[in-house]
Amino acid sequence: MADIVGAGGIDGLARVTKVLTALEAERAELIQQLRSQRLASWDEIGQACGMTRQGASRRWSQQAQATSFGDAAAAYQQGRPPYPASAVDWLVPGNSHRVLDLGAGTGKLTRLLVDRGFEVTAVEPLVEMREQLAASVPKAAVVDGTAERIPVADGSFDAVVVAQAWHWFDAATALREAGRVLVPGGTLGLVWNVRDQSEPWVAELDRILHQHGPQVMDTRPELAAPFEQAERLEVRWEHQLSRADLLAMVASRSYVITLPETERTELLNQVSELLDSHLDLRGRKRLTMPYLTHCTRARLSATGES
Ligand SMILES: C[S@@+](CC[C@H](N)C(=O)[O-])C[C@H]1O[C@@H](n2cnc3c(N)ncnc32)[C@H](O)[C@@H]1O
Structure with a gap:
């Protein structure tokens, strides 16, 4: 010492x-x-x-x-929903060319960006997620990195998008990094799929999922300078999935992955029980999950400075 x-x-x-x-x-x-x-x-x-x-x-x-997501990368890929087309179109201006998908996971959003003809780079810190991503979206460039240290050059992207991941980042550092890698006037787009709890069985599912404590996340965050005033969009849509997909979606939630084994098994059993017993679900091969997709978009000021 x-x-x-x-x-x-x-x-x-x-x-x-x-x-x-x-x-x-x-x-x-x-x-x-x-x-x-x-x-x-x-x-x-x-x-x-x-x-x-x-x-x-x-x-x-x-x-x-x-x-924790790496432990459940396969469940993530199977159970998590994609994003509605109108949200993706709104988040990334059509005249963009180079798009960075930050915290890209298994590539749920990356694929939709590649399908629109953008040149996409996906940044993701977990190797298990990157492997799934590279296999399912071979046209995207996949890079090991974090939102707080994005391993790309200054001013090298027209748009940065973050799907279901901004709440994991150190927001102030990530905002600075997004500003650094964007061209002046470039766009930062954030998106979250939120289950619509006005449907009674979804409210019951969420009660089971959050019995060990609520998950608090701000899906309408403020974005500070050098970004201009944030704009918002909300899209209501439905995702069709099988019973196995729904169980995979549950198993891929970070708060479920990190539960002790006995509590995790008990929680998954409770979800199975809900699927077997709820009047709106029992006997159904396909389920319809209602979502509200919350989008936030902000342009980097034309000078890139506040
Ligand atoms: C809920 S998943 C979302 C994945 C993907 N964007 C999607 O929409 O399916 C969150 C992802 O953020 C990644 N992540 C967590 N902390 C991160 C950080 N500091 N920088 C970049 N990615 C991070 C996780 O590894 C995980 O893949």
């Missing part, structure tokens, strides 16, 4: 901070491994870190959830 602090002063403080930051990253990685392989509960992790269960889960579960 004395080696690190040295003669103290501002240089000593900088050295201590560097070591602490590296150790903190190491601790977060260990916790991520323990959770994703279900080797420890939040109680045990809290104890090992000298804090309560709630303190530990509040501090690390967001990160554990953001990085």
Whole structure:
């Protein structure tokens, strides 16, 4: 320790901070491994870190959830819905050429962008998701990276889109990075599919899904300068899926993936029970899931500056 602090002063403080930051990253990685392989509960992790269960889960579960998708990449690809055509057309101006799909996952949106003739680069940090993406959308360029450090040159895209992922990012850093990689006047588009709870069986499904705590996400975020005033669009649509697809959709939710095994199995059993017993669902081979798709779009100012 004395080696690190040295003669103290501002240089000593900088050295201590560097070591602490590296150790903190190491601790977060260990916790991520323990959770994703279900080797420890939040109680045990809290104890090992000298804090309560709630303190530990509040501090690390967001990160554990953001990085959990790799464990369920196949379920994600099977169960998650695509995005309605009118939303995609609104999010990316037709005169765009180079489009960046950030937090692209298995490529649910990437495919729709490629089909419109855009030259698409998909950025995704998890290898399991990138593998699914590369297999299902071979025309897209697939890059390992994060929203906070996008590994592409300044001003190299006409549009950046983010589907179902902005809430996982450090918004201020991601906004700065999106501004950096866009050409002046380029567009940032964010989209979320939200299940329409005005349908009673969907409300019941969501009650089961969120019994261990609500998932809070802002699907109409404000976007600061150098982006201009955000515009919004909401699209109501329906997704047809099989019973197996719906169970895969449930299994691919981050808060379900990161539950302890017994709670996860119990939750999936409750969803099966709902499918077997609800008057609007039982005996049906195909289900109709109603969605409200929330879109936000903002242009980078023409100078690229605030
Ligand atoms: C709910 S999925 C959405 C995937 C895809 N965009 C879609 O619409 O299906 C969220 C994705 O964001 C990715 N992600 C999480 N944190 C990220 C970050 N900081 N930077 C980039 N991607 C991130 C996850 O790995 C995951 O693939």
